[in-house]
Amino acid sequence: MTTVPSRKALRGLATKGWLPACVFLACCCAAGLAGAAQAQAGELNLNAVLIWGTDEAKPKEGSYKELDAKVKKKLCRIFRWKNYFVIKEEKISLAPKIAKRLKLSSKCELELKYADDDTVEIKLFGEGRWTKTFKQRIDALKNGELAVLAGDDKDKYDDAWFVVLSVSLP
Amino acid sequence: MNRETELGVQAWMDGELPPTEAASVATLATSDPQAAALLAELKHTRAALAGNELERAVPASREFYWSRIQRELERLENQPAAPRRPVWLSWWMRFLAPAAIVAVLALVLFTPTFAPSSAHRTVHPAEIESPLDDVSVLTFRSEAERMTVVWVNFQ
Numbered sequence: 001m002t003t004v005p006s007r008k009a010l011r012g013l014a015t016k017g018w019l020p021a022c023v024f025l026a027c028c029c030a031a032g033l034a035g036a037a038q039a040q041a042g043e044l045n046l047n048a049v050l051i052w053g054t055d056e057a058k059p060k061e062g063s064y065k066e067l068d069a070k071v072k073k074k075l076c077r078i079f080r081w082k083n084y085f086v087i088k089e090e091k092i093s094l095a096p097k098i099a100k101r102l103k104l105s106s107k108c109e110l111e112l113k114y115a116d117d118d119t120v121e122i123k124l125f126g127e128g129r130w131t132k133t134f135k136q137r138i139d140a141l142k143n144g145e146l147a148v149l150a151g152d153d154k155d156k157y158d159d160a161w162f163v164v165l166s167v168s169l170p
Numbered sequence: 171m172n173r174e175t176e177l178g179v180q181a182w183m184d185g186e187l188p189p190t191e192a193a194s195v196a197t198l199a200t201s202d203p204q205a206a207a208l209l210a211e212l213k214h215t216r217a218a219l220a221g222n223e224l225e226r227a228v229p230a231s232r233e234f235y236w237s238r239i240q241r242e243l244e245r246l247e248n249q250p251a252a253p254r255r256p257v258w259l260s261w262w263m264r265f266l267a268p269a270a271i272v273a274v275l276a277l278v279l280f281t282p283t284f285a286p287s288s289a290h291r292t293v294h295p296a297e298i299e300s301p302l303d304d305v306s307v308l309t310f311r312s313e314a315e316r317m318t319v320v321w322v323n324f325q
Contacts, residue, residue: 074312074315074316074317077312077314077315078312078315078317078319124322126322126324129302130302131305131322132305132307132320132322133301134309134320136318143316144316145316145317145318146315146316146317146318147320148317148318148319148320149319149320149322150319150321151321151322151323151324152323152324154324
């Protein structure tokens, strides 16, 4: 025979701290499920931008775009160049265990892959040569961190190139 | 005669036994010489104490003591009762306070803002590789701009 808990019994349950404990457990479960879902999703949408840093004004020829104001502001606070123009912008969706190559220019390529569940490995190829590898935490990228590869422009004195990698917002 | 019997005789003499036991002890006191001797001794002792106890006079009368006790009782009765906790506060203390603690804990544990910053672990110098001899690398991170920069120098 089943018994229906009385109102008084339920109130007693609530007032004796069981309800908060249940709420807490529910929070833990929800967070755990959310974390598991996030971990299993795996797909990482990245945005790679090849940028030209210069003190010169925007050339009339060419199809250079203005860099996103927020990113430009960040770069301006660190680097000395006044202008930053977008040479090429690429979006890439990265899945676990699959490396993806991204050609930003004839001289600049990136290879991206998951190093592990928490880290993305970024390989820079300059003029076809493997130049540099570094690893960036995915959670940092998801929290707005920018991964920037940069160097002096070999063709144009006093200018620089930048590759800014970020998580692209949906 | 054992200890129990002795105590029984003493209780009978003091009139503390129920009628059923009293009858058997009375029979014993008359038939058993030891019980009779004990009873006689106890009677003598009681008579000696009753007749020779010192009387001590108290400095105040009995009524005075009672009046003090009565006054104290009245004072305690007339004392205002401690204010009862309001219902809402009681409910808060029982349910909402623990729930609030749980909520704060959940917030601290599961909100990325409060979680230990992963920004410090964005770049692992040991994991940075540069296979070329003619390339030098400078890595730095701007905490303010939340940006990790790897500066590549071709020599």
